[in-house]
Amino acid sequence: MDSAGTLSVLNSPSEMKKVSDACRKAGRKLGFVPTMGALHQGHISLVEESVRRADVTVASVFVNPTQFGPGEDFDRYERDYKGDVEKLVRCGVNYLFYPDISDIYPDGFQTTVSVGTLGDCLCGPFRPGHFDGVATVVLKLFNIVRPDFAVFGRKDYQQLRIIQKMVRDLDMDIEIVEMPIVREPDGLAMSSRNAYLGEEQRIRATAVNKALHEVRGKFKSGCDDCKILLAEANRVLRMAQINDINYIEIRDPETLELRHRAMEGDLVALAVRVGETRLIDNIVL
Amino acid sequence: MDSAGTLSVLNSPSEMKKVSDACRKAGRKLGFVPTMGALHQGHISLVEESVRRADVTVASVFVNPTQFGPGEDFDRYERDYKGDVEKLVRCGVNYLFYPDISDIYPDGFQTTVSVGTLGDCLCGPFRPGHFDGVATVVLKLFNIVRPDFAVFGRKDYQQLRIIQKMVRDLDMDIEIVEMPIVREPDGLAMSSRNAYLGEEQRIRATAVNKALHEVRGKFKSGCDDCKILLAEANRVLRMAQINDINYIEIRDPETLELRHRAMEGDLVALAVRVGETRLIDNIVL
Numbered sequence: 001m002d003s004a005g006t007l008s009v010l011n012s013p014s015e016m017k018k019v020s021d022a023c024r025k026a027g028r029k030l031g032f033v034p035t036m037g038a039l040h041q042g043h044i045s046l047v048e049e050s051v052r053r054a055d056v057t058v059a060s061v062f063v064n065p066t067q068f069g070p071g072e073d074f075d076r077y078e079r080d081y082k083g084d085v086e087k088l089v090r091c092g093v094n095y096l097f098y099p100d101i102s103d104i105y106p107d108g109f110q111t112t113v114s115v116g117t118l119g120d121c122l123c124g125p126f127r128p129g130h131f132d133g134v135a136t137v138v139l140k141l142f143n144i145v146r147p148d149f150a151v152f153g154r155k156d157y158q159q160l161r162i163i164q165k166m167v168r169d170l171d172m173d174i175e176i177v178e179m180p181i182v183r184e185p186d187g188l189a190m191s192s193r194n195a196y197l198g199e200e201q202r203i204r205a206t207a208v209n210k211a212l213h214e215v216r217g218k219f220k221s222g223c224d225d226c227k228i229l230l231a232e233a234n235r236v237l238r239m240a241q242i243n244d245i246n247y248i249e250i251r252d253p254e255t256l257e258l259r260h261r262a263m264e265g266d267l268v269a270l271a272v273r274v275g276e277t278r279l280i281d282n283i284v285l
Numbered sequence: 286m287d288s289a290g291t292l293s294v295l296n297s298p299s300e301m302k303k304v305s306d307a308c309r310k311a312g313r314k315l316g317f318v319p320t321m322g323a324l325h326q327g328h329i330s331l332v333e334e335s336v337r338r339a340d341v342t343v344a345s346v347f348v349n350p351t352q353f354g355p356g357e358d359f360d361r362y363e364r365d366y367k368g369d370v371e372k373l374v375r376c377g378v379n380y381l382f383y384p385d386i387s388d389i390y391p392d393g394f395q396t397t398v399s400v401g402t403l404g405d406c407l408c409g410p411f412r413p414g415h416f417d418g419v420a421t422v423v424l425k426l427f428n429i430v431r432p433d434f435a436v437f438g439r440k441d442y443q444q445l446r447i448i449q450k451m452v453r454d455l456d457m458d459i460e461i462v463e464m465p466i467v468r469e470p471d472g473l474a475m476s477s478r479n480a481y482l483g484e485e486q487r488i489r490a491t492a493v494n495k496a497l498h499e500v501r502g503k504f505k506s507g508c509d510d511c512k513i514l515l516a517e518a519n520r521v522l523r524m525a526q527i528n529d530i531n532y533i534e535i536r537d538p539e540t541l542e543l544r545h546r547a548m549e550g551d552l553v554a555l556a557v558r559v560g561e562t563r564l565i566d567n568i569v570l
Contacts, residue, residue, distance in 0.1 A: 013456055017458070108540075110400060110401030110403065110454065111398065111399065111400050111450065111454035112398070112399045112401070113396065113397070113399075114396065114397045114398075114399065116397070140456050143455055143456040143458075144456045166396050169395065169425075170398075170424060170425055171298055171302075171425050171428040171429045173302070
């Protein structure tokens with residue numbers, strides 16, 4: 001156990017379990033924020049919410065290989081251990097769970113958790129195996145940390161719904177707290193992947209959120225035809241020379257079913273590539 | 286909550302959770318025996334082991350539809366609620382968890398737990414989806430009951446190894462206790478499905494265990510060639526007119542890898558049909 005300020009760093013699942021068992025026995029409310037590190041203001045908002053609600057907050061930093069597909073950016077995914085620790089200390093986090101890959105996936109590991117249809121749409125077809133990887137590692141982390149609640153951001157909206165579904169379907173006693181997307185001043189959703197963007201790409205990337213606002217504006221002015229709404233969004237993206245559009249869709253915010261007529265509260269979600277960098281964003285009508 | 290003698294029957298997962306939370310808070314050791322009911326001496330041995338080891342024993346009776354394939358015997362699977370309750374009372378079980386299908390699989394349920402290669406061999410190919418159904422329901426039951434340990438029989442050997450693997454892979458703090466196969470005086474392994482056998486089939490079915498003993502006898506006398514050992518077993522089965530042999534194999538008792546040369550401690554497992562009734566059995570060399 002390595003101590004940094006008031007933050008204790010735990011590397012092994014068994015150490016982590018000991019700490020969380022002791023919390024539970026002492027009747028202390030345990031909050032959990034799982035991350036892949038390279039922490040930005042979006043993560044900080046999740047951590048701060050946990051610190052507000054809990055007696056003890058655990059954050060984890062684990063770049064989970066099983067949620068990266070072949071050809072994805074696992075190897076070059078940003079790592080910033082020192083910066084992450086400083087930020088967590090500043091937020092008043094009590095424990096950082098920072099396991100090795102071999103602690104999470106020992107030799108012979110072979111169990112997978114799949115959440116059915118919720119993972120088949122939106123990002124699912126573009127990232128085969130991604131959501132199974134997410135669900136499996138989150139279930140493991142939940143079993144190791146055993147929190148009373150865990151905090152997730154709406155930026156990864158589909159992930160959030162999948163985890164909520166998994167927790168309900170598997171009878172886990174963990175409250176899932178959702179937090180709004182944190183954005184740069186020009187509207188770009190905070191993401192560790194924004195660091196990949198070149199200067200000119202960074203400027204073009206502002207069209208991603210603008211396109212969603214365009215849809216919302218047109219919806220508020222009375223149009224509920226998804227085809228027309230989405231054509232508008234496409235126009236905004238293409239004007240910024242964003243032509244590699246994985247999807248832009250309007251869906252039920254809970255079941256993620258596709259809409260033809262948009263309704264208040266519906267999800268508008270998109271994934272695009274700006275250069276090599278894949279960006280996602282969403283907005284609620 | 287319906288009370289029968291000293292046994293309390295709990296129907297809803299939330300009632301069950303309340304009881305097990307209270308046990309944990311009181312520091313009482315909780316043992317769990319999941320079953321599909323129609324309890325016979327094999328189940329009783331599991332229940333008795335739990336009562337011996339635990340402060341509080343929970344048994345569940347739930348005929349899990351997702352582990353039956355199309356064309357399997359879900360509808361005609363034996364149910365004997367009254368008999369089961371009597372037996373559990375006699376054993377000193379404290380709680381029977383007896384949920385409805387809709388409590389376990391509410392509308393929209395869509396999460397699946399799969400244990401990879403361990404489920405691909407032996408019974409796996411003959412019962413597609415079976416072990417995913419087992420793993421998923423057992424994970425749910427474990428999350429509802431939250432036992433310190435759970436007791437399983439070696440009769441369903443592959444199921445036992447899959448559940449042990451799932452518990453390890455998913456970082457669950459539950460000890461899996463294994464118990465030996467309980468047999469009729471003539472060697473037939475106890476099974477709820479034995480009730481399907483006609484009189485003449487019941488006599489022929491004794492060849493199932495005899496075939497396994499034949500393999501062990503030949504192994505002890507110095508033969509380790511799996512081909513020769515299994516030919517012997519096949520001969521015994523065919524002599525009893527058991528010709529519908531799903532498999533008879535010698536495998537590593539932990540990884541379930543196929544052997545060519547048998548070793549002490551190896552698993553010899555088979556599945557056959559006697560008439561319409563599928564019987565499984567196994568023995569360790």
